[in-house]
Amino acid sequence: MASSAVSKQSYLHNLAILTTLALFCVSKTCLAENYEPHQVESGDDFIKTSCGVTRYPELCYKKLSAYADAIEDNPTRLANASLSETLKNTESTLTMVQKLLEKRKLRPREAGAIRDCVESMNDSVDELQKSMLAMSDLEGPDFDMEMINIRTWVSAALTDEDTCMDGFEENSMDAKVKDTIRSYIVTVAQLTSITLAFINNLH
Known part of the structure; x- marks a missing residue:
């Protein structure tokens, strides 16, 4: 019984990690390939990552980096x-x-x-x-x-x-x-x- 409970707990823990990973994906591409538990992406990093997939990443970051605190990762x-x-x-x-x-x-x-x-x-x-x-x-x-x-x-x-x-x-x-x-x-x-x-x- 104890072994079964541990296995179930481990399964739920892994499921929670996978769900968190999915929430951090934008345009079907994860924002970070190597996800570390409890790591929160800053607004500035989020803007850099998001701008990186546009056609004009440098202009994008130049214009939007000032909004990092307000944008966060939204x-x-x-x-x-x-x-x-x-x-x-x-x-x-x-x-x-x-x-x-x-x-x-x-x-x-x-x-x-x-x-x-x-x-x-x-x-x-x-x-x-x-x-x-x-x-x-x-x-x-x-x-x-x-x-x-x-x-x-x-x-x-x-x-x-x-x-x-x-x-x-x-x-x-x-x-x-x-x-x-x-x-x-x-x-x-x-x-x-x-x-x-x-x-x-x-x-």
């Missing part, structure tokens, strides 16, 4: 922080592009491309704002539908940013104007891509 908080950072950068980029249109003497082709970019970036900001609002209330039976909406909006924001960059591909445009705008939009598009990856990871 994927939803990570997605929220990434979305917030993306929206902030998109809004500041839109302001920069608008000022460039107002202050700089531009040829008609350049002015037209910038106006189109402003329109696309306005759409991007709107979609990211709607995503932020939806992310603030994910509880309840509408979770799956809300996640579909959020993924759709963030994907559309990324498309709008790509559309803006497409308008500055012509070699005839002023190189300084083109390079300045594209450098800002590229960063915003990369942040949006990172955010979309984190949102796609939420279930």
Whole structure:
């Protein structure tokens, strides 16, 4: 009887360890290959690990490491922080592009491309704002539908940013104007891509 009780206790102990391991897996990949019992991953380590599977890990960590204490090891908080950072950068980029249109003497082709970019970036900001609002209330039976909406909006924001960059591909445009705008939009598009990856990871 004693032997049976010990075996059962050992089985339950092993099951508990396996369950804990499963909870620490993200995107079907464990956050640590060699798990040590009672080891808790810090927010900074969690961000490094999560950023490591995105297309732009260095930019990801640079922008999100400051949120480590708030994020801890929570994927939803990570997605929220990434979305917030993306929206902030998109809004500041839109302001920069608008000022460039107002202050700089531009040829008609350049002015037209910038106006189109402003329109696309306005759409991007709107979609990211709607995503932020939806992310603030994910509880309840509408979770799956809300996640579909959020993924759709963030994907559309990324498309709008790509559309803006497409308008500055012509070699005839002023190189300084083109390079300045594209450098800002590229960063915003990369942040949006990172955010979309984190949102796609939420279930």
